[in-house]
Amino acid sequence: MTNLQQSTHPVSVNILNNGSEIKLQWPDRASRYHAVWLRDNGQDQNTRNPANHQKLITIADIPEGVFVEHAIITDQNRLELGFGPDQWTTSIDIEWLYAHSYEDSYQERANTMFADNITTWNSGFVKNITRSNYDDVRTSPEALLEWLRAVDRYGVAILLGLPDKNAAVLDVIDLFGYIRETNYGQYFEIRSEINPINLAYTSIGLQSHTDNPYRDPVPGLQLFGCLENNTEGGESIVVDGFRIAETIRQENPRWFELLCTYNAQFEYCGSTGTHLQASRPMIECGPDGKIIHIRFNNRSCAALTEIPYDHMEEYYRAYRRFGDLANSNQLEVIFKLQPGQLFITDNTRVLHGRTGFSGPGNRWMQGAYADKDALKSKIRVLEQSLNLGIDANQVVKIY
Amino acid sequence: MTNLQQSTHPVSVNILNNGSEIKLQWPDRASRYHAVWLRDNGQDQNTRNPANHQKLITIADIPEGVFVEHAIITDQNRLELGFGPDQWTTSIDIEWLYAHSYEDSYQERANTMFADNITTWNSGFVKNITRSNYDDVRTSPEALLEWLRAVDRYGVAILLGLPDKNAAVLDVIDLFGYIRETNYGQYFEIRSEINPINLAYTSIGLQSHTDNPYRDPVPGLQLFGCLENNTEGGESIVVDGFRIAETIRQENPRWFELLCTYNAQFEYCGSTGTHLQASRPMIECGPDGKIIHIRFNNRSCAALTEIPYDHMEEYYRAYRRFGDLANSNQLEVIFKLQPGQLFITDNTRVLHGRTGFSGPGNRWMQGAYADKDALKSKIRVLEQSLNLGIDANQVVKIY
Numbered sequence: 187m188t189n190l191q192q193s194t195h196p197v198s199v200n201i202l203n204n205g206s207e208i209k210l211q212w213p214d215r216a217s218r219y220h221a222v223w224l225r226d227n228g229q230d231q232n233t234r235n236p237a238n239h240q241k242l243i244t245i246a247d248i249p250e251g252v253f254v255e256h257a258i259i260t261d262q263n264r265l266e267l268g269f270g271p272d273q274w275t276t277s278i279d280i281e282w283l284y285a286h287s288y289e290d291s292y293q294e295r296a297n298t299m300f301a302d303n304i305t306t307w308n309s310g311f312v313k314n315i316t317r318s319n320y321d322d323v324r325t326s327p328e329a330l331l332e333w334l335r336a337v338d339r340y341g342v343a344i345l346l347g348l349p350d351k352n353a354a355v356l357d358v359i360d361l362f363g364y365i366r367e368t369n370y371g372q373y374f375e376i377r378s379e380i381n382p383i384n385l386a387y388t389s390i391g392l393q394s395h396t397d398n399p400y401r402d403p404v405p406g407l408q409l410f411g412c413l414e415n416n417t418e419g420g421e422s423i424v425v426d427g428f429r430i431a432e433t434i435r436q437e438n439p440r441w442f443e444l445l446c447t448y449n450a451q452f453e454y455c456g457s458t459g460t461h462l463q464a465s466r467p468m469i470e471c472g473p474d475g476k477i478i479h480i481r482f483n484n485r486s487c488a489a490l491t492e493i494p495y496d497h498m499e500e501y502y503r504a505y506r507r508f509g510d511l512a513n514s515n516q517l518e519v520i521f522k523l524q525p526g527q528l529f530i531t532d533n534t535r536v537l538h539g540r541t542g543f544s545g546p547g548n549r550w551m552q553g554a555y556a557d558k559d560a561l562k563s564k565i566r567v568l569e570q571s572l573n574l575g576i577d578a579n580q581v582v583k584i585y
Numbered sequence: 586m587t588n589l590q591q592s593t594h595p596v597s598v599n600i601l602n603n604g605s606e607i608k609l610q611w612p613d614r615a616s617r618y619h620a621v622w623l624r625d626n627g628q629d630q631n632t633r634n635p636a637n638h639q640k641l642i643t644i645a646d647i648p649e650g651v652f653v654e655h656a657i658i659t660d661q662n663r664l665e666l667g668f669g670p671d672q673w674t675t676s677i678d679i680e681w682l683y684a685h686s687y688e689d690s691y692q693e694r695a696n697t698m699f700a701d702n703i704t705t706w707n708s709g710f711v712k713n714i715t716r717s718n719y720d721d722v723r724t725s726p727e728a729l730l731e732w733l734r735a736v737d738r739y740g741v742a743i744l745l746g747l748p749d750k751n752a753a754v755l756d757v758i759d760l761f762g763y764i765r766e767t768n769y770g771q772y773f774e775i776r777s778e779i780n781p782i783n784l785a786y787t788s789i790g791l792q793s794h795t796d797n798p799y800r801d802p803v804p805g806l807q808l809f810g811c812l813e814n815n816t817e818g819g820e821s822i823v824v825d826g827f828r829i830a831e832t833i834r835q836e837n838p839r840w841f842e843l844l845c846t847y848n849a850q851f852e853y854c855g856s857t858g859t860h861l862q863a864s865r866p867m868i869e870c871g872p873d874g875k876i877i878h879i880r881f882n883n884r885s886c887a888a889l890t891e892i893p894y895d896h897m898e899e900y901y902r903a904y905r906r907f908g909d910l911a912n913s914n915q916l917e918v919i920f921k922l923q924p925g926q927l928f929i930t931d932n933t934r935v936l937h938g939r940t941g942f943s944g945p946g947n948r949w950m951q952g953a954y955a956d957k958d959a960l961k962s963k964i965r966v967l968e969q970s971l972n973l974g975i976d977a978n979q980v981v982k983i984y
Contacts, residue, residue, distance in 0.1 A: 238855030403802030456637030461965035566860035
């Protein structure tokens, strides 16, 4: 299913450096590819299983010193390749090669702080949070896709009109993924208790935080469904932790570096039979420098012991600045959930909190965790099934 | 419950630098602590909830410029502290301060490649794999602790005598944690199929690999229970990925750096309704340089597009060396599971594979995923309940 309307035929192919590279000249650019890379990405049934797309060869099946002997562009819009020293042949779809050109992709990505799917926000975002209806996302793939894309891009979204039933939050997870069960259960009750195993189960305000930094891996998504909320207070707060990190990096690169470079220590031992600990940075970057994970939770902070003595005071200054931003009116988005309403956060990015509550009424929320990979998978699958064309070139197709 | 027999009384306490630090002189060493750190780690009921141990203050509750006004060692083995500028008082257990001395801890850890709980191994380990009996670990906390500690330290262990029932693998997860459900189900059947959605569900040999690098987060534990295995071949293979990484770092630091520094691309789209992608390094280090996660899976490798053009060929050389070590007799541990036997791997570290199988018999395994945090929590809880004294100083206790 090549999208011929998008076809970008190369003008020519040249073999360079004794076959260790080739160059494809396109109308709008030139791209080089290494012989070993082309061999590894051959689109033939000896290289990949045509049905499940899994790769059949290992790196050891590619001879050392592999080189391109011949390269021809066919009128089926494919690049036919012959390799030495072992006379291996394959072909690769030209569209796919254009989409997977890597000659400049690392440098093009080098100056961005986040992956492409991320847009950060501040308190003004309260007007723009995606608020979808449960019945719509349940019955319409388009509506579900829109809601999931909002979670992916902004790290938060609201759902209205949940069924009036226990654990409706789990029905929402069923729309895209799988429950991450923990010591708190498949889902958990968030309401004021006499002997709470977690301060979330009280009426006190909670500073905006990410959940479970003492867990590794941290649950990537958290859902909060509201069953009752007629107290005074009890508003929900969300803050974009990626915006906090971005702000600190702009204001004080040294503070940003401290929060990235050293592991903070987190711990939970609030209930019998559970003693969780993790040692991970408050701002985690991937090896390419992209910010990928925020961990911030005052209740779960253990003693910091993995920071050099001479950096500890400065680390605390950076940590204080993070806390100030987490509490700031400029970044907080505040709303009060009503029964039958739910919000979801990307728990590796968006902090959530609540104002304290009191008075004669009740506040009763149910929470549950899930993971982001299934949500992102669902987005790709919906995009493909709705023929939105996005990711059309992501899958290796064998013709 | 201070362990008085381990008590190490400080000789003296001195306030330094106008109260921004103190120094405790112990019989065997001196340790400095910052005022802000002491304030953050106060052991009083305004700082931490005495019941669930969660911290009650946020960083904003500590005044900027906090300093120690007075510091006294009491005969209850506590350090009493008064802070300015706001006249705050607290006390901290002396044992706890000794155990959490951080003045030199970062430097002391700096030269190790792994966390303390890790011991790497090669093919000789086949004699030493912990093989426990299911009924023992199910009924004896000591036996369970021994088995879980083996998983934690070596990343692999075997269990014998599983009940002859469907999905017994899930009963084993129940001993320490929670099922990580995925698109493959709560558990999955590994046997030869006609139209496999994954090449694991065939009779071909599988190069040693970690599972699901296309998932984020990757499941931290994988369990394989054997129901039938009377074919020719079908042996299980495990390889310590941490030993592979260690070896590459010793042989060729540049190759190690390449595999750490650049994200590899992984993908799975072998079944309808699932399209998983992740971009993470084959060797992941924490910010402190410790090796924490191995991802290696030829079947799931997508086209590598996030590596600078000029480093691609050298990256492939490093990747090839990783593959050679994954296949090497020096590192492979090989065993053939019998019905009623199971092995578990730390899927962030230990590669697993199998030899191909054929002949008249059947090979039928059931697999499932779980996470490591609950396993590590269970180890701490068992150690504490068995009074093994380990981690006795980890929890902040309020007296």
